[in-house]
Amino acid sequence: MATLQSFFNLTGVITGQSDPVSISVNPLLTVGDPSITTGGITTAASTNQEIIAAADADCYLYVRNTGTGGSGGGTGQIEIYTVSSGQLFGDLKAGDFAFIPIKTGTGIKLKYATAVTNVEYAIFTRP
């Protein structure tokens, strides 16, 4: 097993809210050795790109829409579906990212939406 240090901060002021947004967490993640799968994809119209099979073990998923040519720009979006039920639940605009603990039996696939873009991802199996 290995331990990864994670951190997530979300901060700022929203007009009309009495208090500022201040979320800050940094849990240690325990993952298997070696268990990382990484990749980069250029999305293609009408193609589902499965990155986690439904039968795969419990894992942590990081995925980001890195935009046109990986520049962070452009208008291409990425839709995130489960494999098991085909449920659409996530949508990443250019620059957006998601971090999701995935349970075995779920699976994840990515799909082009609106325009071609690039995506990077990393998957870490849980022990």
Add this chain to the structure above:
Amino acid sequence: MSTLKATFGLNGTMTGQSDPVTIAINDFGIDVDNPSVTSGSGTMSAGSKVLIENAAGAGVDYYVYIRNTGTGGGMTGTGKLKITDEHASSVRQISLLEVGDFLFIPIIGDNTDGGVQIMYDTAATNYVYAFFKRV
């Protein structure tokens, strides 16, 4: 519209991997509606709680943060949280949060079977959440 700054990272070394893990996103701006934050905390000891109704509407998307904070919010215990959509007849699981786990997802709203809810799994636990309407 307001802009929040999001920072995310994963770092470490894994036996059997040639290179260390280094993922870093620094101060990425996410645009959210004014005022649009909904946040809260609670104990999940049975049943479920809807955070975002399904059929939120076309173009109504949210950035969603949820964390399982464990027994009494102290990051201990064994209770897990199922994260599902909010389908009327049969919910579909998206994620499972063990104690200490968190997720951050841009959730799509133009989906009649969408929405987000949290569900009890095998033991009681506490949670915190926040979601922001995306511009």
